[in-house]
Amino acid sequence: MRRETVQGWLLILPALLLLVAFTHWPAATTIIDSFYTTPKGSRPPRFVGFENYADLMTDPVFWTALRNNAVYALWTIPASVILALVMALAVNTAIPGRALVRMAYFTPTMLPMIAVANIWLFFFTPDYGLFDHVLGFFGGVRHNWLGDRDTALPAMIVVAVWKEAGFFMIFYLAALQAMPPDLKECAALEGSSRWNFFRRVTLPLLMPTTLFVLVNAVINAFRLVDHVVVMTRGGPDNATTLLLYYIYEAGFRFWDQALAATLTVVLLALLGLLAWLQFGVLGKRVHYR
C-alpha cells in the first residue's frame, strides 16, 4: 500500500471506529436480533424468522403508537416549518429590537429537552398551571391537560412546535440573508407586489432550505422520547405513546429485546422511506444555486 493510503486510513480511523461502534454495529445487530426470540435466563435466543413481525402486526399498542406518531408528525411538521418561516421573515426585516426577538425565538432550542418538558409540565398543571390560570381569569373551568385522553397528545404537539420552530427559523433566516437584496429591488422596480415576490422568488429560492428542514422535522417527529418520559410516560391509556417511547418501554422496562429490536427496524424502515420520498418528490423541484 502506498504511504498516503495508510495515512488516509489512519486519519479517518477515529471517526470510523466511533461510527462503527455506536451506529453501524448496533444497527446490524438490531436487525439480526429482530429475527430471534428474547434470551431469558438459561434459554438462549432462538431463530424465529418473521414471527416477531407477525406478532407486531397484532399488537394493539404498536398500532396506537403508530397512529399517535402519525398525528403528531402531521401536526408538528407543517406547524413548526410554517411558523419558522413566518418568524424568519419577521426578524429579517428592520424592526426595533431585532436581535432580542431573534434570540427569544431561538431560546427554546437552546434549552435542554428535560427543562423544556418541566416548564411545560408547569404550564399544563391543573388549577395553578399557566393555562388554567389564564383560562380561569376568563371564566374557564379547570382542566387536566395532560391527564385527559383528548388533550394529552395535542398538548405534546404544542410543546414540540414551540421547541422546533425556533431551530428551523435559524436555517430560514440564514437562507434569507444569503439572498441578494438586488432581487427584491429589481422586483420592486418591475411592479411586483410583496406577495408576488414572496410566492414567485423567495419561496422557490428557499426550497433547498425547506427540504433540509422538512427532513429534519420528520426525523425529529419520530425520535421524540424525552418529553414523553418527563410529561406523561405515554399515558393516559397510551394516548401519548409514540414509537420511540414504545421502543424504550419494550427494551428497558419490559426487557423484551425481540419486540424492541423489531420495532426499531420498523421505525428505521419508516424513516428511510420518508427520507427517500422527500428527496425523490421534492428534490426534483428544488433549485440549488
Next chain:
Amino acid sequence: MNQIDQAPSGTTGAAVRLHGVSRHWGPVAALDAISLEVKAGTFCVLLGPSGCGKTTCLRIVAGLEQASGGVVEIGGRDVTHLPPAARGVAMVFQSYALFPHLNVAENIVFGLKARSVPPADRKRRLDRAVEILGIGHLLARRPGQLSGGQQQRVALGRAIVAEAPVCLMDEPLSNLDAQLRADMRREILALQRRLGITMLYVTHDQTEAMGMADQVVLLRDGHIEQDAPPAEVYATPATSFAASFIGTPPMNLLALSESGVIPGTVGPVLGPARTGLIAGIRPEALRLADRGIPARVTHAEYLGADTVVVCRAGDDQTLLVRLPGRANLADGARVKFDFDPAELHLFDAGTGRRLTT
C-alpha cells in the same frame, strides 16, 4: 399625468430633472443639493470615483432610496414620493439581479407578469426584445448556465420589455472582460438610439463616459464638478478634478511659481504672475521641439499606436507626454516639449476652478 411619461408601444424617452436633491446619512452627505436636467432621449452618464454619490443619485431616481431633500421629476411629473414601480423607469443592476430559479424567458417577462400584462402582449414584447438582443437560443436556460455577457443581455432584455421611457444602468459592464465590455458598450448605445429612451448610466470608467454619453455629469464628494457634453468636458474642464479625471493618461497638472513658470525652470511662462495657480496641459497636446517646457525622460512606454513618455519637469513634477508612433527616447534624455497656447488650461489651486482667460 403628463403625456410625455406615457409610453405606449414604441418607446420614447422622458426628461429627468433633479432639483436640489440631497441624501444624508447622519452628518455625512452622500449627495449635496444636486440639480441636473437630462433631456428626453439623452444618453447621460453619471461619472465619478467610488464614493462620489453617483450610485446614490441613480437609486434616488429609481426610488430605491429616498432623498433627504429636493425634488425628482420624470417626464414633468413629480415622482419624489412615488414607489419605484410607479415611476416609469427600468433598471439594469451591476449584479444583473437575475432570478436564479427562472429561465431566461421567465426572467424577462417577470415584471410583465407581475403587472398583469396580457399574454399576447407579453409574447410580442418578449419576441421583440429577443430579436433585438439575439438571445433566442437561450430562452430555456437558467442564469447559472449563461456567460457574463449573456446574463448582461438578459438583464437588458428585462429593461427593454418594460418599455419604460427611462432606463437606469448601474455600472452594467463592470463584471465583463475588456473585449466584451467594448462590444457591449457599442450595443447598449445602439439600443438606446434605436429605442429613443432616456438613459442614466453610472460608471467610474471615463472611457465609457467619453464613448457613449451625450451628457456627462461628473460627480465628486456628493456634488457636481461639471455637467456638459463629453467633448466639452475634455476640451474645457471646469475644474482641475475634471481635468485629472478625463483622458488616458489624464491631463498634466503643474503647480506654478509666483512668476508663472514651473518651479525649477526658467520658462516658458505658463500663467500670469500670481500665487496659487495650476497649469493644465493634456499629454497629447505636447510635441517634441527645440523650445518649450524643459524636461528629463524617466521612462517611455511604447503602446503600439503611440508612446507615453514619463518625464520630470522642473524641481519635482511629473509630466506625461503622449507622442504618436514610436518615440526613441533614452531614459534620462533632456528634451523640450512645445504646445499650442490654446491647449493650456489654468486652474486656481485653492478652489480647483478653471480661470477664464
